[in-house]
Amino acid sequence: MLGLWIILILACLVGAAAWAGKHRTVKAIDVAGLNFLTPIVRLCYGEEPEKQLKDIGRFIVVPVIAILLFLGAWHVVSEKIQTKSGKLPNPRDTLHAAKAINDFHYRENDKQAAFNLNGEERAQELERVEQRLEELKPLEAEVNKNVAAAKEAAKERLATKVAPLQEELDTLTAKFKDAKKQRDDELASLASQAAVGDEDAKNAFVGKVRAYRQLASDERDRLRDLRTEINDMRAEKDPEEQRALAEQTAIAEERQYLGKMQDQLTDSNRYEKVDEENAKLQEARETLYAADSATILKAATKVAQTEDRIDRIEESGYAKPATLPYQVKRSVLCVFVGFLIGSAIAIPLGVLCGLSKTFMAAMTPFIAIFKPVSPIVWLPIALIVASAFIPDPDKHWFTQWLWELPLLGEYKINPAFIASAVTVALCSLWATMVNTAFGVAAVDKDHINVARVLRLGFWSRLFKIVLPSALPLAFAGLRISLGVGWMVLIAAELLSSSEGIGKYIWDQFNNGASDSFANMVFVVFVVGIIGLVLDRMMIVFQRLVSFDGAPTAI
Amino acid sequence: MAYLELDNVDFGFGPVSHRYEVFERASLAVEQNEFVAVIGFSGSGKSTLVSLLAGLLKPDRGQVHINGKVVAAPGPDKGVVFQNYSLLPWLSVYGNIELAVKQVFPSMKRGERRDYIQHYIDMVSLRGSEWKLPGELSGGMRQRLSLARTLSMKPEVLLLDEPLSALDALTRSQLQDEIIRIWEEDRRTVLMITNDVDEAVIMADRIVPLTMGPAAHLGREFPVTLPRPRDRATLNFNPEFKELRNEVTRYMMNLNEEAKSLTRSVTLPLPDLQPVLPGPRVRVG
Known part of the structure; x- marks a missing residue:
């Protein structure tokens, strides 16, 4: 499996190098911040093979060895640490946990599909x-x-x-x-x-x-x-x-899954249930048509009830429990919602701060006081406010509207989600605000002179000179913000019970099953890898807007 | 009355307590379509002079006139080529010129504008580099672009602030010829700041030295009567050229010495302090 991936990546690299040319491939790799792949491409072109092999050794082989050493150390240490909830899971247990989580996800998807199958x-x-x-x-x-x-x-x-x-x-x-x-x-x-x-x-x-x-x-x-x-x-x-x-457990689990599938395909199937109700409806109608004045009210009520029930069944879906992949997607959605809210507040305020020293002086006390506030403090406040606006998400027009949306609806945005997103926004906006303000304030004086000679108006000066030159710093701030937001989000979800990675960890902690510990350790890697991907993404954006070729990767 | 005029201008920096007077009663007159070179030592306020003429700075006393009108604010009629290019690094060669053209000629149609910009790109020999960013250009190319951007605004007065001082000698002489070629094609009033006597003699109609700061003013003027076009290769053997160059250089050196002799050297008496040497260790108490 791993070997397959490595071969796939290498094939992609060689293909890209052959198709786009060496220079462009190296540049793309550089922009993506994946500089450890550069020596492979250069080696394909036979450029200083000795140096490239040395670089491969340093930037690929050494990290791989370090990872292997880490796994070894982890294995040894985990044998020695005995806790109330069992031994610290070793790498193999963690991998098993990952597989179990994956199986659970696919099996639940199967059941959902089975519920909706017909004919x-x-x-x-x-x-x-x-x-x-x-x-x-x-x-x-x-x-x-x-x-x-x-x-x-x-x-x-x-x-x-x-x-x-x-x-x-x-x-x-x-x-x-x-x-x-x-x-x-x-x-x-x-x-x-x-x-x-x-x-x-x-x-x-x-x-x-x-x-x-x-x-x-x-x-x-x-x-x-x-x-x-x-x-x-x-x-x-x-x-x-x-x-x-x-x-034995694996077999038992599979049997249970198959039993559930069988049930979803027969008795619990949506169409099966609808058919059943339709038969009842037919019967009720016949009674209705044959009814006299004494029984007609009862018969009519019966027909109406059955019809309502059929409507309900047709609308209903399979009550699928949240699986980790779903929770991960919801967490990522939540962090982006929070990040967007934060950026929408931070960038305009940052620009104003940078443009006007007076405005900066007015904002400084707020920045100084609110910046160090912990997410744990913001969350309950945000939760109270969100719940005040949406007391009953099942009835409120806003949540109902969100749930009807085509792609977003699946994630059931509720007050807990909104509170988590707002907490992310409140904790992450400071880095963007401060960096944007700094970028705007530090516009090159020569560029301002150009604007003056050209007699640019306020808005052209802002959009043609000030903002472009502040963009690299603003993006550096956005990158920090997203990183902070991701860290804050997990804690916020854990406390607000918003369906997501944080809640998964909390559920596992409270659940105390024999595999909970391994599941939690696995989630550590999930959180880390997603954080890494988010950071890389921001690096790419930052590289795209930075005109001075500033080093940003690490 | 001259076309571009600096009239008894005072200018200084800083608060009253430690004020630095850059200019005191500085006056300069440039005729229409004349090429004047202002030459001076570093720190004598050459860049400040350009800023004053461009309207980027306001004189403390006196006035700057262009065509009889007082200069109150900077504008595209006073084109400045800055010493360090001042290109916008996120815009391409084309984009940098486009920004200026769009602002100065807002009514120009799209196709017309494209041809217009291309004309200026060709004029400074940057054809083929239209979509490169300033970071990908050499120093000489950047300065050409800066020049093209300024020329595209069709300024009435062109102010060149040491445009060539950051370039190597070869690129420098090449660009000197180019500036002269462009100027001869499309004559307008030019004031160039430089620190190179040869450059001034080759390019200008008139050379005006700037005296040493603080409180500088413009010194004795040297008209350059060498016929144009001036050929760099034969100029070195031209006695008039040699004499003028020597004269200006000598004048500049005198200015320097004069400035040195004017600086007060003050001897401050120091108190007679003796260092305390570490003595033997003494037990206290």
């Missing part, structure tokens, strides 16, 4: 599902057998491992019991002597008692340690048993 297609799909169910039966039996065997074997292994310890425990328990009894007897006899003795003898007796108490305590500790050791051994999961169980 020939439905019959075919049903046949496929039932066939697979048949295939699964022997597999399931085998897996169950494997699990039983593995459990048995594990139990035996455990028994042999625990036996010597248990034996030691038993002997020690008996021994300590005897010792204690002996000591008690001794103390009893000493007590009678001490009772008649002088004060020194009585004090000596106290010393004796203390020493024996200490002995008893030590023995208790020893026994407790042994018991803990045995319990730990019992609690330890047998790897082979785990493997067998995992296989």
